[in-house]
Amino acid sequence: MAQKVKTAITPTREEDYPEWYQQIVKAADMADRSPVRGCMVIKPWGYAIWENIQRELDEMFKASGVKNAYFPLFIPLSFLEKEAEHVEGFAKECAVVTHHRLEKGEKGGLVPGGALTEPLVVRPTSETIIGDSFSKWVSSYRDLPLLINQWANVVRWEMRTRIFLRTSEFLWQEGHTAHATAAEAQERTSMMLAVYARMAEQYLAIPVLQGRKSPAERFPGAVDTQCIEAMMQDRKALQAGTSHFLGQNFAKGSNIRFQSAEEKEEFAWTTSWGVSTRLIGGLIMTHSDDDGLILPPRVAPAHVVLLPIVHKEEERAKVMAYTDALAEELGRVVYSGRPLRVEVDKREIGGARGWDWIKKGVPLRIEIGPRDIANDAVFFGRRDKAHKEKTAMPRAQFVQQAGTLLDEIQGNLLQRAAAFRTAHSQPIDDRNAFYAYFTPKNQEKPEIHGGFAMAHWCGNDACEAKIKEDLTVTIRCIPFDNPKEAGRCICCGAPSQERVVFAKAY
């Protein structure tokens, strides 16, 4: 029996993947469950990742002409009902405000008072309330395109929640645009999906498939839903972002009309697109290992942590001064267009201190002792390598190469994740093989199955539903770059022109 390697996180991924995930969140001090059912508390380390994601996305949005605005948290029930499929899609999981004050109840405690004449729904998404504004802001083709984004909290009353991945309240951005033509709206839908793919791959180091959803998986009310899909380390898919072409459905519901250049009254064509704090869950499940979180440098709250080591009291002043000077020097380095983020941890808690930063996923850890100072060297570990593997480097060289090192780590993480996905993706043409691929070999580890299967599908809702029922496997997307290829539906055997991606999903 092989000796078990001691890991910082218990259980390991292999022992119990869902519990490992919760333990990573805890060990990296990213978030807490809250006393409010299904809601989370995002702690500073988790929130700082979100701030970095926000800042990068916000710049990308603005560079594409989008402006930020803010719309009400509450949506009158009658607004939600303006688009039939839409309200159907969200009715089962809405927080509903029915009263506007608290008053003394019969038993002395406070009870809701001041009943509202029309209940208000806490926004699960804002198409209908933003549509109302758009209907007022748009009157001529000259007012188009209208390109708006909001950073906001939304609420979907989920029955089974998991921190960052599925919570009753979460943070997101929702973009909403209106255009004079279908083609322009479709172009914007694709453009924003490309922004999301860039965010996922270049910043979060998460490789993603880009494609469109099958009709059954579309956003309620959309004509076309495009998505980015990532593979987690348990081989399940995570929908990491969606961009919807809404046709004229919501414009008709909200009465967004304009006078065209030809002086005709027309309905606008709209889009909506969003990503959320779920991306943080995706980041965790893509990169982390059994020692804790591993952060892609471009969104890491800290790029490097300095750990001064004092053995003898008479060395303290010198070690601390050297540490502070190095921190300051590193803080002047520019990485990915921004100042390097440097943490200094002067606590004296021995080995636990180093492990804290490993568990928090900081890309570079530097230990500073008298010997390093004497050599004017930097002794550092990289979070993408084993924790014992450490390197000494002349200080000046380290400062000069810090950005390169971080780029290397960023690149490694993406490459590793891409290799993992490749290893667990395969084309399947045989129905039995397909069922076997998604059937766990070991009943004690139901999460271990094949991964992504690229299989033919006839386009029929019934086949999709059958596979979902049998295997809890769904069509994640129909990739954009799919080659056209004759084949037979993996479910019913009818002719098919292309493969789609099947997977279990979060």
Next chain:
Amino acid sequence: MAQKVKTAITPTREEDYPEWYQQIVKAADMADRSPVRGCMVIKPWGYAIWENIQRELDEMFKASGVKNAYFPLFIPLSFLEKEAEHVEGFAKECAVVTHHRLEKGEKGGLVPGGALTEPLVVRPTSETIIGDSFSKWVSSYRDLPLLINQWANVVRWEMRTRIFLRTSEFLWQEGHTAHATAAEAQERTSMMLAVYARMAEQYLAIPVLQGRKSPAERFPGAVDTQCIEAMMQDRKALQAGTSHFLGQNFAKGSNIRFQSAEEKEEFAWTTSWGVSTRLIGGLIMTHSDDDGLILPPRVAPAHVVLLPIVHKEEERAKVMAYTDALAEELGRVVYSGRPLRVEVDKREIGGARGWDWIKKGVPLRIEIGPRDIANDAVFFGRRDKAHKEKTAMPRAQFVQQAGTLLDEIQGNLLQRAAAFRTAHSQPIDDRNAFYAYFTPKNQEKPEIHGGFAMAHWCGNDACEAKIKEDLTVTIRCIPFDNPKEAGRCICCGAPSQERVVFAKAY
């Protein structure tokens, strides 16, 4: 009779101040009323001001050691009840969530379904829900101080709303800190008030009084409430930010305990502090004139707008190329630590175009015609001067001095506002004079009264209440820099040691 000057905004401040305010918001395209009672839609121009405020404040918070986090939108009713004065203060204006889905009602339409066992209140402020987290995060004096901020939306169901100033939902930040000693918590309370004063004066160009509230005006549950108070152009006060020393009240309610260095179990000392989108209302009412909004450069969404003027079609290409080149050159200028924000407006709508930017309050407007190009000169107007007053300056000089010009405008606005406040503030020692000061001379313009009165107050709640009832005048603050001075209470004549600031307020 003097000839009436035509203004861009109707009515003028003098004609109808409250309506003038609404018209400024509309003319500058900052916000809309929404179909949801008391909620506002913040449009891109208004939201960009908020983003600028956020960015500057966020940097100041972080520089003082504060970290951002995020807590649930919903507060269980039982949490709110943990601090008796606190729940009393907010019970009358709470949005209450009582159901978690919508279902088909008897008449066929949707109605609230899935009643919650405990109602949830949409946060009016987060002391109690954040206190719950703090109680889990703090166990030793080593965990203190805990310095947390969140950027969030909050809801207070106001009966009489006014856009930006008092709305049912608004955006704000709320800082919450916990400390080992009262002195440390008091120091943090003052430190954050100083941050707000710096924001108001250095960025928003709003001069503020700094002081503490009388007991009657304190935040519900606080031991000490400190505030910054500004004077609007109708001479009314606007409370622009507050910082509260909460003593151990909330720590006891939420059970935030720690083991001290002496190994004693103690309750922590907490603070909270916040500013909101109300600051935008304050900015409007401090600086704007009868031609529209006037923006302090440091928070302006655009510092300069370029308006190319094409008289003859053959000149178009040349004018546009010059405009684009100048925009690019100006975009490389650094102002107040950030790139200059430049807008280019190429619409051809004659005089209306220039007026649009005056109404939007952009500090510098540049008109670019063939003559300016020939002279390599910039012909510009400043929003802090009359709209007809325009200056020509060699292009290179303008680019070099743009930052200086903006600093001048920023300084002028602050100075002007300070002069206005001085002109409408006075010490008053006589009770009749005090009542006369706050009694409108003209019943048709009830808003025109004296302004700020510095008067003696005995410290008695009853005197404060009497003045509030008689005049709707409240004690805005007891200024920190108050000289000790013997006098007699303006209401009852009892001895008093210092003056307080009385005013009507928003």
